[in-house]
Each structure stands twice: as C-alpha cells, then as structure tokens.
Amino acid sequence: MAQKASEQLVDVLIDWHIKHVYGLPGDSIDTTVDALRKKQDQIDFVQVRHEEVASLAAAAEAKLTGKLGVCLSIGGPGAIHMLNGLYDAKMDHVPVLALLGQVDTQFLNEAYFQEVNTPELFSDVAVYNKLITASDNLAEIVDEAIRTAYEKHGVAVLTLPDNLPEQKAASSYTSSANTFQLTAPQVDDERIKAAAKLIRESKKPLALVGLGAKNAGSQVGNFLKRNQIPFISTLPAKGIIGDSHPNSLGNVGKLGTKPAYEAMQNTDLLIMLGTNYPYKAYLPKPGTAKSLQVNLDPAAIGKRYPADVGLVADIKDVLHRLDLAETTVLHPDDSFLKACQENVANWNRWMAGKRELDTTPLAPEALFNEINETAPLNTIYSIDVGTATSWSARFLNVSPSQKFILSAYLGTMGCALPGAIAAKLNYPDRPVISVNGDGAFAMVMQDFITAVKYKLPLINIVLNNSKLAFIEYEQQAAGQLNYQIDLQDMDYAKFADAAGGVGITAKTPEEFNQALNRAYRVQNMPVLINAYVRDDAPLPGKIVGEEAKGYMKFGSQYLKEEKKIPELPPLKDIMRQFF
Ligand SMILES: Cc1ncc(C[n+]2csc(CCOP(=O)(O)OP(=O)(O)O)c2C)c(N)n1
Numbered sequence: 001m002a003q004k005a006s007e008q009l010v011d012v013l014i015d016w017h018i019k020h021v022y023g024l025p026g027d028s029i030d031t032t033v034d035a036l037r038k039k040q041d042q043i044d045f046v047q048v049r050h051e052e053v054a055s056l057a058a059a060a061e062a063k064l065t066g067k068l069g070v071c072l073s074i075g076g077p078g079a080i081h082m083l084n085g086l087y088d089a090k091m092d093h094v095p096v097l098a099l100l101g102q103v104d105t106q107f108l109n110e111a112y113f114q115e116v117n118t119p120e121l122f123s124d125v126a127v128y129n130k131l132i133t134a135s136d137n138l139a140e141i142v143d144e145a146i147r148t149a150y151e152k153h154g155v156a157v158l159t160l161p162d163n164l165p166e167q168k169a170a171s172s173y174t175s176s177a178n179t180f181q182l183t184a185p186q187v188d189d190e191r192i193k194a195a196a197k198l199i200r201e202s203k204k205p206l207a208l209v210g211l212g213a214k215n216a217g218s219q220v221g222n223f224l225k226r227n228q229i230p231f232i233s234t235l236p237a238k239g240i241i242g243d244s245h246p247n248s249l250g251n252v253g254k255l256g257t258k259p260a261y262e263a264m265q266n267t268d269l270l271i272m273l274g275t276n277y278p279y280k281a282y283l284p285k286p287g288t289a290k291s292l293q294v295n296l297d298p299a300a301i302g303k304r305y306p307a308d309v310g311l312v313a314d315i316k317d318v319l320h321r322l323d324l325a326e327t328t329v330l331h332p333d334d335s336f337l338k339a340c341q342e343n344v345a346n347w348n349r350w351m352a353g354k355r356e357l358d359t360t361p362l363a364p365e366a367l368f369n370e371i372n373e374t375a376p377l378n379t380i381y382s383i384d385v386g387t388a389t390s391w392s393a394r395f396l397n398v399s400p401s402q403k404f405i406l407s408a409y410l411g412t413m414g415c416a417l418p419g420a421i422a423a424k425l426n427y428p429d430r431p432v433i434s435v436n437g438d439g440a441f442a443m444v445m446q447d448f449i450t451a452v453k454y455k456l457p458l459i460n461i462v463l464n465n466s467k468l469a470f471i472e473y474e475q476q477a478a479g480q481l482n483y484q485i486d487l488q489d490m491d492y493a494k495f496a497d498a499a500g501g502v503g504i505t506a507k508t509p510e511e512f513n514q515a516l517n518r519a520y521r522v523q524n525m526p527v528l529i530n531a532y533v534r535d536d537a538p539l540p541g542k543i544v545g546e547e548a549k550g551y552m553k554f555g556s557q558y559l560k561e562e563k564k565i566p567e568l569p570p571l572k573d574i575m576r577q578f579f
C-alpha cells in the first residue's frame with residue numbers, strides 16, 4: 001500500500017537516527033505532526049512552549065552529539081520564532097533541519113492567514129532552503145536536506161504546505177542514511193613537510209585550538225605535550241583538551257586570561273587548529289609571527305591571520321603525519337612553554353583569592369568555584385550569554401570527559417536552558433548544569449515547564465544580580481553612563497515551585513553550597529537555584545585599545561581591577577629566565 005508522503009518523511013528521519021524533534025504543533029504543520037504521532041515509539045516529539053526554544057535545543061543537540069538536530073513549527077509566527085536558534089546553529093556550524101508549516105497550496109500567494117514567505121525569510125540562515133511543491137518527491141528532498149546540512153555544517157529549511165505531506169506518494173523511497181559519509185581532503189607530503197619545518201624553526205610556538213579539534217582532543221593534547229607547545233583554547237572549544245592540561249594557558253580574548261593574551265603577543269609561530277577565531281585584536285600583531293593553519297574549511301585559512309602554511313585537512317590526520325614526518329620531536333625546546341607556565345602559575349595564584357571570596361550577596365567567582373569543585377566528571381555545562389559566560393570561562397575547569405556548550409558566535413541570550421533540556425534528553429545519566437543571568441533566564445523561562453513535563457532533573461542556576469550586568473560593563477567600556485540596565489527582581493525559586501520543579505534561593509556561599517548539594521540528589525524534576533550574586537566586573541585578561549579609553553572616561557571599578565594586573569609580572573620579564 002502506498003505510504004503518505006508525511007510517513008515517508010518520518011521514515012527518512014528515523015533512518016538518519018533522529019531521536020528528537022523539538023517543536024510545537026499547529027494547523028499548518030499538523031499533517032507532519034500526525035505522522036510523528038504514528039511513529040512515536042521510534043522518534044520523540046519534544047513539545048516546547050516557545051519555538052525559539054525548539055530551534056535552540058535542536059542546535060544544542062547538534063553541538064553535543066555531532067548529529068543533526070531537528071525542529072518543527074507552524075509557518076508564519078512559529079517559523080519566525082525559530083529564526084534565532086537557527087542562526088545559532090548556522091553561526092556555530094552545526095547541522096540542523098527545520099520543518100516549517102505553510103498554508104495549503106490552494107491558498108499560497110493569496111496573502112492568506114499566517115502566510116509568510118519563509119523560503120525568502122530563511123534564505124540567509126539556510127544552506128538548503130526549499131518550498132515543497134509535490135508529495136511524490138518529499139522524502140527525497142528531506143533526505144537531500146539532511147545530507148546538505150551535514151555536508152555544509154549548517155541549517156536546512158523545508159517549507160511544507162500542509163496539504164502535501166497528507167497525500168500518498170507515488171512510490172516507496174529508500175534513504176541515503178546508510179551510505180552517506182564525509183571525507184576530509186588529503187594533504188600532500190610537501191605541505192606536511194612545510195608545516196614540520198615551521199614548527200622546527202620556531203622558538204616560541206603557540207597553538208590556538210578551536211572547535212574543529214573536537215574529535216581530536218587527545219591527539220592534539222599529546223602532540224602539544226611532546227613538542228613543548230603551550231596552547232590557548234577558544235571558548236567554545238573549552239574542555240576539548242582540558243583546562244588542566246599542563247600546557248594550557250586558558251581562553252583567549254576579552255573573557256580570557258592574561259597568560260593567553262601575553263603568549264599571543266610574544267609567539268613567533270601561531271598554530272591555528274580548527275578555529276576561525278574572529279577577534280583579531282587578541283591575535284599576534286600581523287608580521288610578528290608566522291602561522292600554520294589547519295582547517296576543514298578552505299575559506300577559514302588566512303581569514304583572521306595571514307597563513308604561511310595552510311592545510312585543508314582533518315587535524316588528526318595532519319598530526320599523525322607530522323609525527324611520521326619526523327623521527328624525533330619537532331620542537332624539543334621547552335623555554336617558551338616554561339615561561340608561559342610560570343605566567344599561568346602567577347595568574348592562578350591571583351585568581352585563587354577570588355575563588356574563595358566569602359560575601360553576601362555571593363561573589364560569582366566563588367559560586368563558579370563551588371560548581372567547579374563539586375560537579376561530577378561527566379557533567380554537561382550549558383552556559384548563557386552575560387557575565388555567566390565570563391565567569392565560566394575563568395572559573396570552570398572543563399575536562400575532556402565533560403561537555404561545555406554555549407551560543408558562541410551568535411551569542412544569544414536564552415540559550416542555556418534549551419541547551420540543558422537537549423543535554424538531559426540525550427544524556428539522561430549525566431548531570432546537567434545550566435547557568436544563566438536573570439535577564440537571559442527570563443527570555444526562555446516558560447520552558448522550565450518543559451523540563452518539568454519531561455521529568456528532566458537538570459540544575460538551572462540563575463545568577464540573580466537584578467540587572468544586565470554584562471551591559472553595565474559594556475556601557476562603561478564605551479565611556480557611556482549606565483542606562484536601562486536594571487531588571488525588576490522576582491522570586492525565581494517560587495516560579496520553579498509553581499511550575500512543578502524544585503526552587504531554592506541562595507544568598508550566601510553556605511546557602512549556595514547546600515542548594516547545589518541538594519540539587520545533585522533531586523530526581524525526575526528540574527531544580528532552579530535562584531542565586532543572589534554581586535555584580536562584580538568580569539575581570540579582563542587584558543583590555544585592548546578602545547575599551548581602555550572608555551574605562552578611563554568612566555573611572556570604574558573594572559579599571560581599578562585592571563590596574564592590579566600589572567602587579568603580576570609581564571611574560572616578557574618572566575621569559576628572561578628561560579631564554
Ligand atoms: C537575545 C539577546 N539580546 C541582547 C543581547 C545583548 N546582551 C548580552 S549580555 C546581556 C545582559 C545579560 O544579562 P543577564 O542575563 O541578567 O546576565 P548578567 O550579565 O547580568 O549576569 C545583553 C542584554 C544578547 N546577547 N542576546
């Protein structure tokens with residue numbers, strides 16, 4: 001018997017091992033929802049309360065698992081709600097499929113109720129973007145959409161007029177799920193030799209490791225150790241090699257460390273592994289360092305810093321061949337590494353004082369330290385945008401056995417809770433901790449109820465400073481007076497209780513520690529810790545250029561803290577001992 005096109009569509013998703021479809025039903029997508037209902041024993045529909053959460057959760061699922069995330073909504077308003085999470089997927093280069101409803105074909109182009117031209121609206125976000133116009137080839141197009149999302153590491157969007165999936169397809173369809181594979185280009189020996197030469201001839205090599213190294217963490221870690229090369233991690237790549245690796249200098253950039261900033265200023269060879277890190281101000285000054293870059297995307301090579309050798313290749317393969325190209329290590333000299341390590345030791349001593357701050361309201365530094373010290377080794381962190389991002393960059397030591405996700409390049413507030421929902425659904429046995437500011441949480445808080453509905457014991461920590469603290473400091477850095485940054489407080493713990501979860505308020509370090517301890521033991525329901533925190537400035541590793549001028553004007557606390565940094569000896573001075 002011929003199948004309905006919608007049933008074929010769902011079969012294609014099942015073939016690709018899709019476990020979850022995040023969404024909210026409604027009239028223009030209901031025939032697809034009906035097909036999902038029929039296969040609910042093989043694929044879960046995760047009902048959210050706002051479509052933005054569906055797309056953010058789908059993006060997070062892709063970040064966590066490396067597999068396609070899928071989200072679904074009606075056309076018109078529901079589709080528009082999904083844009084944000086789809087941009088998050090696009091900008092963090094993860095595969096997501098969005099199924100958007102549309103008015104029936106007989107009403108198309110009539111400016112009908114909820115008729116939005118989604119193929120046009122989504123044209124910028126999508127790597128594959130089609131309006132379905134027939135039922136016979138729907139399954140084929142879904143299959144191609146998925147292949148393209150994987151191949152281009154991006155978002156595939158299908159707009160489905162709701163009368164089409166309902167119709168019978170002319171013939172059966174066999175998906176390409178079992179035969180699909182991605183292969184990395186091969187690099188010729190000459191280029192590998194050129195890369196080896198660069199490393200051998202450098203005195204102060206430094207690696208910048210990005211998300212492209214995700215599946216090569218231990219290989220990169222071993223290579224850098226053997227060759228005495230210090231490394232810096234981009235924030236989204238945090239934990240891939242592990243913050244406690246002896247060669248780690250922490251994260252780079254505004255949220256990064258002083259040792260990382262200074263190593264960038266002093267290196268003579270920047271080795272960029274799987275990164276397209278955009279903040280040029282935190283890279284070496286052009287002309288001061290050579291650069292070796294490895295990236296699967298040819299367009300990323302030389303984009304941020306001129307490359308002397310560029311390898312469009314898989315990192316594991318390159319490192320393996322670099323090892324083969326040399327019988328001995330390429331870079332046995334540990335002088336630069338030793339200097340950097342001493343710089344890190346000084347920095348860590350300075351930071352240690354902050355980890356122990358015992359204040360009311362809580363110092364976020366101490367709060368993050370408590371999470372760091374108690375979170376099990378398989379914890380998944382989902383971090384929001386705001387000062388939570390800065391504190392996590394500094395005070396969480398993420399290990400390769402943990403996972404760490406955030407909205408890295410879109411930087412959208414409201415990403416942490418959807419990320420935590422996806423994390424708990426995909427890894428039910430692992431602890432999941434999301435940390436968000438009070439502003440960010442309020443953008444998606446309705447979906448705490450989703451975590452209640454699906455009995456997800458995630459731990460959602462609200463950093464409650466009753467303001468948009470990150471913006472407070474941004475305004476100051478720009479030399480502006482603070483305006484419109486205060487947030488009305490509310491009892492988030494009571495909200496969590498009312499939603500059917502567990503709400504706990506914490507105002508002191510002791511209360512927070514107890515709350516967290518209790519939260520680890522809760523089963524079958526989400527916990528919200530409403531943590532009242534000081535609005536401490538997220539301390540700079542180094543303020544660059546224009547920002548410094550802005551702070552001068554404002555004369556803020558932030559600048560006073562920055563002045564303390566020179567108390568730590570600069571890397572240049574430390575280096576004299578080693579060279
Ligand atoms: C959707 C969205 N809107 C606005 C911003 C700009 N923004 C970045 S951080 C921030 C403040 C975050 O406030 P909150 O969540 O309370 O965290 P805090 O910085 O106070 O810890 C804002 C408004 C953003 N990144 N995303």
Ligand SMILES: [Mg+2]
Nearest residue numbers: 437438467469
């Ligand atoms: Mg806040």
